[in-house]
């Protein structure tokens with residue numbers, strides 16, 4: 001049993017564990033606290049989204065649906081291992097689950113896995129007050145790959161929260177271990193993931209990714225100088241362009257390509273499914 005971390009402490013814990021974080025909008029105050037309790041917290045639940053594409057998935061997890069308003073988790077873990085924070089507080093991710101499992105998580109008393117849940121959304125106990133939740137972008141068909149960077153991020157966010165609360169890896173479960181109605185996450189096993197988290201917890205936190213760490217003491221004038229540093233334009237050797245223009249272009253292009261790749265992947269997947 002534990003009081004939930006503040007949003008600031010939650011963010012700091014993730015960064016200290018080396019998690020790459022993107023803060024989405026007003027995530028710190030975007031929650032369902034007006035609908036029920038947030039805390040005491042007992043663990044972390046890992047999910048898959050059954051969606052493709054980072055932008056799309058992050059938006060769904062932030063906004064939810066008419067029948068299930070967002071946030072649908074606290075962080076969305078994309079295929080490159082970046083964690084997009086979409087909400088903080090009570091979130092619609094765990095739903096109802098098995099009270100026996102909850103007790104085993106609280107006690108951290110089980111072996112490699114908790115007992116199979118026999119209760120779920122309709123007849124279980126509320127899990128939304130009790131669990132931090134992470135949605136991992138995956139189609140959930142057992143074929144969509146889980147890149148190493150994504151699994152690494154699941155390991156790190158889980159370890160970060162366990163470390164902050166002095167929990168063991170047994171406080172981290174999959175949605176399928178919580179609710180009899182659920183199959184997520186599909187494509188790796190939670191006992192394997194818990195073994196990874198336990199190993200990480202036995203050591204020191206990962207290389208931190210605090211913004212401070214990457215900050216060099218620069219004056220505004222320095223930044224201006226760097227931003228406007230002339231770079232040779234590869235398309236035309238007679239001209240140069242400012243570093244800032246190049247960075248903005250490269251960043252935009254990178255995002256566009258990532259989205260394009262997501263769409264192609266989804267399309268290929270659809271084609272393969274149609275054939276099989």
Ligand SMILES: [Zn+2]
Nearest residue numbers: 047048175184
């Ligand atoms: Zn789930």
